[in-house]
Structure formats: C-alpha cells, structure tokens
C-alpha cells in the first residue's frame with residue numbers, strides 16, 4: 001500500500017470549523033473525508049436511521065446507564081463513596097464516553113441546544129471524578145478499589161481513556177475547547193507520564209487507547225500523543241500481557257508484533273480497533289511498513305475470515321476470528337461493534353490509498369451489520385449477528401439487561417452493553433464515511449438522499465442534490481446545484497456487485513459503467529446525472545472451502561443480503577426442511593422482498609438412531625414445491641421472534657421424489 005501521495009501536504013483539517021468536522025483526519029495524505037456539515041441526509045434509509053438515533057437511541061442509552069448506576073459511579077468517586085459494590089463491569093465508563101461522543105457529533109450536526117446541555121451535564125459529572133493528576137476511572141485507584149493499572153489484562157483503564165479521547169475529539173472538532181476537552185487533555189497527559197518514554201512498559205488488554213490517542217493528537221496538534229499511540233502499537237505482540245485462562249495471547253493480539261502479523265485473529269473488536277490505531281500512527285509517522293502490514297491483514301482477513309454480511313468473528317468463546325474458512329452461519333458471532341470497527345479500519349485504508357474495495361466493504365458492512373443491530377424504533381439492539389437462527393428467540397428480556405450477547409430478538413440493553421452506544425456514535429457521524437474530497441475531485445461512495453456541499457481544496461464550493469430511494473431502488477439522480485467555473489470532477493463508486501450499471505449525463509445516452517470508480521469530468525452548474533445500479537436479485541455462492549456453507553447459496557439484492565424467515569413460511573413448514581431451487585429465476589417482490597422457488601423436503605427421523613447413514617449419501621425423499629419470500633437481513637426479527645437463515649441449502653438430486 002502506498003500512502004506517499006502528497007505526504008508532505010499539510011492536512012486541511014486543523015483549525016477546521018464544525019461544518020468540516022469529522023472523526024478521522026490524517027495528518028498526511030491528499031484525501032479528506034467530508035465534514036458532518038458537508039453532507040446532509042434527508043430521509044431515506046440512512047437519514048431515517050440517523051433521525052431515529054437522535055430521537056430515541058441517545059435518550060435510551062442515557063436512561064439505561066442512569067438506571068443501572070453506571071453514571072452514578074462517577075458521582076461516587078467525586079463524593080468519596082467508593083468501596084462498596086460497584087455496578088457495571090470494569091469498562092462501563094466507556095459507554096458513557098461513547099454516548100458523549102454521539103452527543104457531540106449530534107450537536108455538531110444539528111446544533112440542537114438540548115443535546116449540548118445534556119453533554120455539558122455529563123461532562124460535569126465526569127470531570128468531578130477526575131483525580132488531580134489526570135487519572136480518570138471509576139473502577140480502580142480509589143478507596144476500597146484495586147490499585148491503578150493493577151490488572152492491565154482485564155482492567156480496561158486505558159481502553160476507557162481511549163473512548164474519552166474520542167469523545168473529546170468530537171467535541172473539539174465541532175465546538176472547540178471546553179471542559180470535556182480539558183478533562184481529556186489531563187487524562188492524556190497522565191497516560192503519557194505513566195506509559196510514555198521512560199515510563200511503565202505496559203499495554204492495555206483491550207486496544208482503543210491507540211486510536212484515541214492518535215486522533216486526539218491530530219485534533220490538538222500534539223504530536224507526542226500520536227507518538228505514544230505508536231509506542232503502544234509497537235509494544236504489542238511481545239508478551240507483555242499474561243494470557244487470561246482458557247484464552248491465548250492472540251485473544252488480545254499480544255502473540256505477534258502488529259507489523260509482523262499476516263491476518264486478524266483473536267477478539268475481533270480488539271483486533272480491529274488495534275488495526276485502526278496502528279494505521280493512524282503509520283500514516284502520520286510515515287511508517288509505510290506498518291501501513292502495508294495493516295492493508296495485508298485486511299486483505300487476508302476479508303478473503304478468508306469475513307461473512308457475506310461483512311460481519312467478522314465466528315467464535316463465541318473469545319468473541320473472535322476463527323481460522324481461515326471457519327465461517328459457520330449459525331455460530332457466526334459478528335458482533336455489531338466488530339462491524340463498526342471494520343468500517344473504521346476500511347475508512348482509514350480508503351483515505352490512505354483511495355482504493356475502491358475499502359468503500360465496497362464499508363457499504364456491505366453498513367447495510368448488513370450496522371443497520372441490522374438497532375430495532376426500527378431505536379430502543380433495542382442485536383449484539384451478535386448470526387446468519388442463521390435455529391429457534392425463534394424467546395429468552396431475551398425486554399425490561400432488563402440481557403445477560404448474553406446472543407438472542408433471536410433485539411434486547412434493550414446488555415450486561416456487557418458495548419454495542420448500543422457504538423451504534424449511536426456511528427449513526428450520529430455516519431455521513432462522514434460517505435464521501436471524500438481530493439483536490440478538485442469529490443468522491444461519492446455511499447448513496448443516500450440528501451445534499452452534498454463541499455469546499456474544494458483549491459477553493460470554491462461544489463454542491464449536489466442527491467435524490468434516490470436506494471437501496472429499495474437503484475436509480476441515483478444527481479443535480480449539480482453549484483460548481484466552480486473551472487473543471488472539477490465527480491467520482492462515483494460503482495459497487496463491485498453492480499454489473500450492468502449505467503450513467504446518463506443530461507440528455508445524452510446511457511453509457512455502461514463498470515464496477516470501480518467512475519469519473520465525471522468538467523461538471524457544470526445545473527447539469528443532471530443519473531446513475532442506475534442494477535438491483536436485480538442474484539444468487540451468491542460461498543467458496544467451497546467454507547465447509548459449513550457447502551451445498552448452500554445466498555440471495556442478494558443490490559447491497560442487501562437477503563434472508564428467509566419462518567414468519568414467511570406456512571406454519572406446518574420447518575425452515576430446516578426448506579431447499580432453494582436455483583433453477584427458478586429470482587424475482588423482485590413487493591416491499592423490497594425477493595421471491596424464489598424452493599422445495600420442502602420431509603425430514604426423516606429414525607427413532608433412537610444417529611442422524612447419519614452408511615452407504616449411499618441419501619435416498620429420494622418426498623418433496624413439494626414452495627414459494628419463498630426473502631426479506632433484507634437487516635430487517636430480520638422485526639416482525640417478532642423467528643427462525644432465519646441467509647444461506648439456503650440447494651435442492652439436491654438425491655432428495656428429489
């Protein structure tokens with residue numbers, strides 16, 4: 001991977017206004033993501049999710065954390081009430097910080113005074129719990145608590161600080177210096193004194209301080225924070241952490257130095273947060289070897305360790321990546337946070353390289369992991385996102401924390417509740433991952449109804465109106481509302497699945513647009529463009545090396561992975577008995593569904609016998625045809641508990657009547 005283009009050009013980010021504020025601002029490189037005020041989502045798929053996040057999810061997260069005492073933990077430290085039974089896990093502080101980050105982006109996006117007032121109230125409670133030397137944690141270091149940094153493997157202190165820094169980045173970039181930023185500075189300085197050059201040779205069991213320090217360094221102009229992030233990355237993989245019983249050092253990526261690792265392994269969220277932070281430091285410090293290592297890890301992990309949804313992580317015991325090709329549908333873990341972290345890494349790799357494949361994976365992951373987590377009312381969430389649900393969910397409480405990550409219906413809150421606040425901060429800043437500016441080029445990567453109005457690097461504004469019902473419909477109408485009087489370019493992403501896409505410019509003919517980047521040069525004010533992405537449903541076959549999926553096929557439509565729910569089957573039909581017939585053409589159905597043909601094959605139990613047979617692989621069994629209705633995977637379980645599967649067994653000759 002090359003990150004050398006215009007390496008010495010100063011980033012346009014420092015000193016930026018709220019309009020231009022965004023989560024990721026590399027110090028070097030020629031591309032910049034759009035600011036949250038440069039792209040406005042109006043309704044549509046993502047606009048609706050973002051509005052629901054603002055109207056329901058932020059308040060929902062606050063209510064739960066008050067109710068469970070996670071916020072009171074800060075008051076307890078401030079008031080000297082520590083030492084009793086402390087509610088929440090040792091990392092619960094981070095959930096408050098992720099909510100604060102979400103509030104900061106939301107206020108930056110809308111200017112809503114109520115949001116800012118809430119953020120200021122939370123800041124005051126957090127600030128009151130900070131020790132004089134900058135240390136800030138409600139679980140360690142106070143009367144009746146374990147000493148500071150006495151359990152780096154499990155304590156999550158630096159992890160929590162990393163999320164505090166990310167919240168402060170959002171605040172600094174959208175509103176400037178304030179108490180939250182001051183608290184974060186004191187915390188970062190404390191970490192620098194404690195773990196910086198000449199200090200304690202330690203790392204945190206859960207990476208996050210790296211990506212937090214790197215971005216806080218960028219936002220404040222303090223290079224020493226970026227350098228400390230790099231130091232944390234370099235220390236990893238050298239056995240500084242004592243392995244947790246039953247888990248190897250790969251669980252927290254302490255088995256191999258980051259620049260020597262060839263693939264992501266261990267706990268997926270940890271691996272991906274670490275990769276994001278490693279790439280940030282590699283770009284800013286011109287460490288091309290480290291940047292290349294992260295890009296190669298992305299490639300190998302995407303090729304062999306990633307689900308069709310973009311989900312990552314197939315092992316429940318360690319919430320981790322499996323081996324190559326270990327991608328079972330029913331035991332897919334695919335934590336929502338891992339999907340978000342994957343978007344974080346891919347976005348950084350896009351900024352560093354300009355390669356379209358990173359934006360392709362972002363689209364796949366946003367529609368099929370991130371959008372799957374929140375219920376349509378924004379008040380319940382999936383933590384794990386399996387591709388098959390064998391039994392309808394029945395044991396997920398709707399008025400208490402879900403003690404498990406799994407469950408066939410969305411839960412309002414979890415015992416370990418990392419995902420809801422992660423969804424909140426991501427949706428509040430979503431448009432920042434949709435488009436980028438490079439010189440006189442605006443690159444539009446994700447298609448959503450709204451308006452784009454960017455400042456070009458050489459001056460002047462490029463303003464576009466985007467009208468689309470994507471992904472329900474594949475037509476994207478673009479109108480150039482305002483363009484400078486010189487030749488400027490619009491670069492459109494034609495997704496990798498979109499064979500047969502076309503572009504029409506004004507009244508001209510429709511021309512074929514191959515997957516990849518599509519450049520439209522010399523934009524003129526007032527002109528219209530129409531991009532048509534083919535939304536014809538398609539069959540998607542797994543690599544035969546994925547043992548658990550052999551003999552099955554999935555259905556996709558545009559960027560959406562589809563699934564079959566028992567809700568859409570007759571009551572007498574068991575989803576386990578359904579086969580798809582790939583010889584029956586797929587048809588678009590009403591409300592974004594896809595219609596397919598299939599067979600119901602009678603199950604056959606032999607009392608007391610193992611479910612295996614010797615001799616022939618099977619014998620003809622009675623089958624009857626069935627019409628199948630598939631819905632977008634992100635909608636599954638919205639109509640109540642259901643069996644569900646993405647990969648459907650293909651009707652086999654041996655089962656035919």
Ligand SMILES: [Zn+2]
Nearest residue numbers: 335337418419
């Ligand atoms: Zn999570």
